[in-house]
Amino acid sequence: MMDIKTYMNDVGQCARKASRAMAKADTSAKNKALTLIAAAIRRDADALRAANRKDLDAARANGLAEAMVDRLTLSDKAIATMAEGLEQIASLPDPIGEISNMKYRPTGIQVGQMRVPLGVIGIIYEARPNVTVDAAGLCIKSGNATILRGGSEAINCNQALAQLVKEGLSGAGLPSDAVQIVETTDRAAVGELITMPQYVDVIVPRGGKGLIERLMKESKVPMIKHLDGICHVYIDDKADIEKALKVSFNAKCHRYGTCNTMETLLVARSIAPQVLPKLAELYGTKDVELRADDEARAILSGYQHLTTATEEDWRTEYLAAILAVKIVADVGEAIEHINTYSSQHTDAIITEDYTRAMRFLREVDSASVMVNASTRFADGFEYGLGAEIGISNDKLHARGPVGLEGLTSLKYVVFGHGEVRE
């Protein structure tokens, strides 16, 4: 194989060229490609499983952790879900070419905006074959070309999937280079991918905080990314206790490993003696460790899994059956704490007080801010985006769950009749 720099440069050039064709592709061609890929995946399920077995054998031989092997495994259900996911993307409205807000100006020109693709999307992800198909599908529908760099442990399965994607693209008359898989497992390829702004318009890293921090340091291409999810629920003293219990339990215990899981619970001082013992009963059923500040510990004394919170806990994403608990004076102190320690992912208030709810919504500087709902709802599907390429904690471009629209941009269009500037 030629050297990595030359190889990635070629991949980039092909992607840029394919992106021009994808940008002008019509809706029916893009949808046809998606349904053809779905059909090919169902047709070749056996071959995909065989490729996946090669990856799994190599992974076990290399002593990969069992959790990683789990994520790498392509079950029958996973194959069916991939195909259905593509058909779902096909059924979404095409965002590209949409013209909005055309308004006449006093000069006679008419000005508005047209939604267009970003161009080339680089996606860097771990050894999860389903991401290959999801990401390819979203990029095709949004008229972008994409370069996919999956975890090296999934290389056989990813290459098999890439073949089916290319078959679908060609079958719909679209350039097969619109979706390219990086064919080398050499890590230098990632270094090239994130430093080719001439070919790549945006990088979407999907992986752990370590990976993303590393990429951030070196990338010359803008990223749509979130580092971590330190999410809060604040139980106000005007909260409906039933809602507070239900939401606080769900936000922590529905799933521990997700980025929209609550990691810190804030409770208003005057309602804490009422609400904390009841919550402890619920969390006790799941053996959740409560890392509480002094005031909360006094109320929770006797709880089986009670420990002491330190400053470090306010900054920690546990991704486990652990919850930091802190007593605050009021909604003002809750907002102050959240704006200091939150990762700006998702934060919720539980209250029946209108003014406090509105204040919390306005002043908490996070991608998703909620009243009386579980932080677990922060998700592209739950928000009705139909799909999700990732979540952004940044403020520029896209914020919160990112669907098809996040892979697009708006350009200005002007309809004139020979007007000139006086």
Added chain:
Amino acid sequence: MMDIKTYMNDVGQCARKASRAMAKADTSAKNKALTLIAAAIRRDADALRAANRKDLDAARANGLAEAMVDRLTLSDKAIATMAEGLEQIASLPDPIGEISNMKYRPTGIQVGQMRVPLGVIGIIYEARPNVTVDAAGLCIKSGNATILRGGSEAINCNQALAQLVKEGLSGAGLPSDAVQIVETTDRAAVGELITMPQYVDVIVPRGGKGLIERLMKESKVPMIKHLDGICHVYIDDKADIEKALKVSFNAKCHRYGTCNTMETLLVARSIAPQVLPKLAELYGTKDVELRADDEARAILSGYQHLTTATEEDWRTEYLAAILAVKIVADVGEAIEHINTYSSQHTDAIITEDYTRAMRFLREVDSASVMVNASTRFADGFEYGLGAEIGISNDKLHARGPVGLEGLTSLKYVVFGHGEVRE
């Protein structure tokens, strides 16, 4: 003075703190600040002129070029325009807090988006005192804090203006640190400003290509920027000749030094013999040099200021009475040329053909794409944004002229009634 790093760190901290207060400031307080600053500028016009004279004396003593001295000069008219500009910004609708698209989801939650400020905007600009006031006004209205770093030649005038801005902010009950001027002319301050992502959310550089390229290399903060404006007009063979002449003349000759001025004219082969001689007559009245390819030169032979275009000319922003001219086969070749050489700023087609107009709009990958209108219209005021902080050639976040909305972001808001994720 303390060392630059410590100083800029303090400035950043103060800005971050002020940004929290600005984010929740109500519309009337922000408008009051803007009108108070306008009044103070009118009241202190004499003092501003005196501060400006100090800058001008120093600039002349340092041998500053006369064109730079011109831009540095604060005329009576410039002072009046600054004050009026602030009042105009006050009269614009407040973008902040606007909630849109609240929709019920099957789970019972209601999801939509709220427009919020970006936080802290760093603005780096040349020695133009009016930018100080315009930029401060836009940031105040959009609920952001700002750190302004103007050209060192304008330091006296900028400090005098900053005092009036702070007076207006305080008078409206807003934190005076919401607008800070970097008080040192040491260039190391810029290096600090663009590498404090913890305090600065976005940098808006306003200056020449050299400055921006330098900043791009070192910045750790996202930028809203454009490097250059290599704008095209394509005269299709289905063009209305009168419109073609009017627009092509205006796009080049209305002003030479602006980024939305046409730099390359593309003409369809079959209409070139008809349109180029007439255009030469018009450009001849302004002594515009025409750098033409071989085919165009054959038609233009005899034109007084005719020279030969090289590959380099397709990539050049002249900012002068020079125009590159190229013959193309059709709209397809025109689009191909533009997508290869354009700086993705603004490009226009002149045609009466509906299908070609629509194709050009869809396929030209530039921030502004126009049919039958002068590229000179690519401007925040002409587009009806009411104001302009700059123009973006990037695709992420903001594209084209950037007004108040470009200084904001959307966060998700969720209204619940105790819903949890099943």
